[in-house]
Amino acid sequence: MxxxxxxxxxxxxxxxxxxxxxxxxxxxxxxxxxxxxxxxxxxxxxxxxxxxxxxxxxxxxxxxVPIIEFITGREWYPFANSTPTYGILPLVVGTLKITGIAILVAVPIGIATAIYLSEYASRRVRKIIKPILEVLAGVPTIVYGFFALTFVTPILRSMFPEISIFNAISPGIVVGIMITPMIASLSEDAMNSVPNSMRDGAYALGSTKLEVALKIVLPAAISGIVASTVLAISRAIGETMIVAVAAGSTPRFDADLTGSIQTMTAYIVQVATGDAGYGTTIYYSIYAVGFTLFLFTLVMNMLAQYISKRFREEY
Amino acid sequence: MNYINHEQVAAKTKSRLIKNNILKGLFLAATMFGLIVLAILLFRIVTQGSEYLSFDFFTRFASRIPENSGIKSAFLGSIYLMLVVAPVSMFLGVGTAIYLEEYAKKNKMTDFIRINISNLAGVPSVVFGLLGLTIFVRYFGLGISILAAGLTMSLLILPVIIVASQEAIRAVPGELREASFAMGATKWQTILRVVLPTAIPGVLTGSILALSRAIGETAPLVVIGIPTILMFTPNSLLSTFTALPMQIFDWTKRPQVAFHDVAAAGIIVLMTLLIIMNSIAVFIRNKYQKRF
Structure with a gap:
């Protein structure tokens, strides 16, 4: 050196x-x-x-409580003094009503939003709208519950007087609004991953944007879109505060949407805010309901994972 | 001979283009729907709640009279709750992410941990409440305390922080690690002094967004059974407390309409906190995140 x-x-x-x-x-x-x-x-x-x-x-x-009564019972009256009954079906039906309405609201709006953002919107418009959708997804559910009870319900009641203060429609719509950004954003991701060469091929054959969106992009991205919908269903099933505030506390085994209902999650909240003591059957019932809820969402989540893995088209 | 009937083509093309434009309008309307709902929601809450929003609103406890209601205990409770959730969830989340990205071997155990995390992310928050009530409140004997609720919330947002941290760590280019190894650094030194400092903006952004979810989360607090009307502020991790979303829930449930306006005032405070946290997250992302 x-x-x-x-x-x-x-x-x-x-x-x-x-x-x-x-x-x-x-x-x-x-x-x-x-x-x-x-x-x-x-x-x-x-x-x-x-x-x-x-x-x-x-x-x-x-x-x-016999497990058969729990699974097949059509009456849920845990607070009855003489003979309380624990049949979960009314709570499941309540949950399905909310989920059904939410999906009817969220799937068309969510997928239409995804198509607009992925196929029609300019990069600038997308840059403005996507963060706003993220804000919408980040609104706490208690705020949505407040919105359902103090805004959506009064509007519905002024249009259809037969609807009562607590009903399935208003929280159903608001749960739908809550899960819309999730469907929109996951579906848009799926559509974005469709390669442009496929779009260009269709344009070269003289397709309009709509034809490209509906006949090329949508089928190619369908696994992602279905998976996002299934995930959204799982979220709607587990949603708690919106239904606890706006849906009421009447477990019912029927198809009525205008009156007070109760979902699985809302029942757990009702017991937790009530004065059922530790060790009572009512106390343990929230775990049985929670377990049922857990199984529902678990199945939905696994289904979503299966769909997006099994049916994904690789380009 | 004319193979192409231009009139027919023009007529067909026109109808296809009209269809395209109509549907485009519908898609745009659907996109605007979300924005309009957000605007109405914010407008309603501000007009309803501003009447009750004042400096005194922060210094008063909850009350049976709407005019005297305040959020002192709820506001402080939410802050204290975050002081537990932030360190616990970040310690666990970042640690798990480092393990999965830097150390984990490709085996069944690692796959199991990954699948477990993605399934955990789909568990409803009310079920986490049941976990907290049984394990933390009863088995660990923590009672209905800030610590019990904080640990529950930490586990709830853990999957979000893990995934965000994993993405941030994965974005650190391998060249940086190799350069560090070439200088004689050990693996842990490389992680601590090269990988983590580079990944920290992404980790922080994801963590703050996760915390902003935790601060608005109500269902686990309800299930754990935290009270709503509290005339004192918590003085230790083991003291009982109430939180902003819990207080808002209580006011919303009351039949008197005046309390709905008080709830709206509480929502304004909660949403302001959320917007501040989100802005910090976006600021960190834009200012410090390096792109490779």
């Missing part, structure tokens, strides 16, 4: 310090992956905790 000798002299102490430092480093290298694995295990423990909670407490519930 033509450069000057390095100024520093080698000190034995420093070398020893460095070596022991190395030992510490090596120890950290060994420990960190294990520590991080333990942290990652928390998410698995959470799932185990949820399953454990639901299964154990639901088990206690079923030691008091």
């Amino acid at each position: 033509s450069m000057k000798e390095p100024k520093t002299t080698i000190s034995v102490q420093e070398l020893i310090a460095e070596k022991s430092n190395r030992g510490l480093l090596a120890l950290i290298e060994k420990i960190m992956p294990k520590l991080l694995f333990l942290i990652a295990a928390v998410s698995v423990l959470t799932t185990i905790g949820i399953l454990f909670t639901l299964i154990v407490e639901t088990g206690i519930f079923f030691s008091r």
Whole structure:
């Protein structure tokens, strides 16, 4: 080397310090992956905790109420003094009413929004609208509940006087508004991943934008669109505060939408805000209802994953 | 001989173009629907709630009289709740993301953890409330406390933070890691001094957005059973408390219409908090996020 000798002299102490430092480093290298694995295990423990909670407490519930009555019973009167009945079907029907209305609102609007953003809108318009949709998706559900009760319900009642203050239609519509951004944004992602060469081919044959959107892009992106709808259904089933505020607390096994109903989630809220003591059958019933709710959403989520994996077209 | 009947083609093309324009209008209308709903919602809430919104609204406790109602305990409760949720959920979320992106081997265990996280993200928040009530409130004996609610909320938003952190870590180019290794750095040194500093804007943006979800979340708090009318402010992690969305829920449920206006005032405060948090997230994303 033509450069000057390095100024520093080698000190034995420093070398020893460095070596022991190395030992510490090596120890950290060994420990960190294990520590991080333990942290990652928390998410698995959470799932185990949820399953454990639901299964154990639901088990206690079923030691008091026959499981057949719970699954097939058409009457849900847990607060009855003499003979309380625990048939979950009225709560399931209530949940399905809300979910059905929400899907009727959200699927057309959500997919139409996705088509507009992905096929028609300029980049500038998209840049403005997408963040606003994100805001709409971020509005807390209690705020939507307030909106349903104090704005949508009065409007509906002024148009159709037979609708009561608590009904299935108003919260159903508002749950639909809540899940619309989710369908729009996931469907748009699916449409965006359709390659432009397919669009260009159709344009070259003289197609209009509409024909390209409906006959080329929509079929190519259908797995993503269906998956987004299934996920949205799962969200609507699990939605709690909107229905707790605006749908009422009358479990009913019928098809009426204008009167007060009760969903699975709203029942859990009703018991939690009431004064049912720890250890009563009513207390354990919220776990049985929660377990049912959990199974519904789990099936929907797995279905969405299956659809987007199984039917995805790779380009 | 004329193979193309131009009149026929023109007529067909015209009807197809008209159809295109009509549908385009419908698609645009659907897109505007969401924006209009948001505008109406915000307008309604501001006009309803502004009457009750004042400085005193922040310094008063809840009351049976609408005019005397305030959000002191609820506002502080929400802030304290975030002071638990932010460190816990970020520690767990970022740690999990580092493990999955940097250390995890491609095996069944890793696949299981990944699938588990995506399924956890789909569990309704009310079910997380049941988890919190049973595990944290009862088994751990934390009672109806800030800590119990904070841990529940942390687990609720954990999947969101994990996914956001994973994306941020994945966006750090491999060249940076290789350069660090070439300088003699160990793996953990590389993660701590190269990967994390580069990924931190993305991690923070995702985490703040997740926290803004937690601050508006009501259902788990309801299930845990936190009270709504509280005449004191919490003084420790184990003291009972109330939170903004809980207070808004209570006011909304009341039959007196005046309380609906008080609820609207509470919603204005909650939404302002959300907008501030979202703005910070967007600011961090635009200012510090590097693109490679």
